[in-house]
Amino acid sequence: MRFIYDLDHTIIDSSHRQATLPNGDLDLAHWIDNSTPEKVMQDSLLPLAQHWRDAQERGAEIVICTARVMGDADFQFLAKNGLYYSACLSRLEGDRTSDALLKEKALRNYAACDGISWARFCMFSVMLDDNQNVIKHLTARGLRVYDAIQLNKRAA
Secondary structure, three states, rough: EEEEEOOOOEEEEEEOOOOOOOOOOHHHHHHHOOOHHHHHOOOOEHHHHHHHHHHHHHEEEEEEEEOOOOOOHHHHHHHHOOOOOEEEEOOOOOOOHHHHHHHHHHHHHHHHHHHOOOOHHOOOOEEEEHHHHHHHHOOOOOOOOEEHHHHHHHHH
């Protein structure tokens, strides 16, 4: 079995580093300014982090699929918290693709590089994400995607 985890609002509570624009969108400039190593290390884990650790112990394949641009501090935070993975699919610096399309493309490329059809990839994969657009988009394409916000509430 393969578990695909988003990070922010799924596994990691990074809300202390976030701000929104008046229209409700993420204030990307604020996020970038607050992605310092010191502030990343102040992030905390959400209940689904235990799901990740349990899946890890059972030998499941763990894939990170996040819309954040990953930096050294992000990888250090994961290692410090015992969250290991087979692959990390993340946004490249400067990429402004919507989260849903970004994640679909990354996952399709991951499957193709493994020599797996999309249908087979979906058959043996479960994704946990907080973004409703991502959930709807990828579910419509055959991937089982569960709402991390609801799962974290139940696990709390």
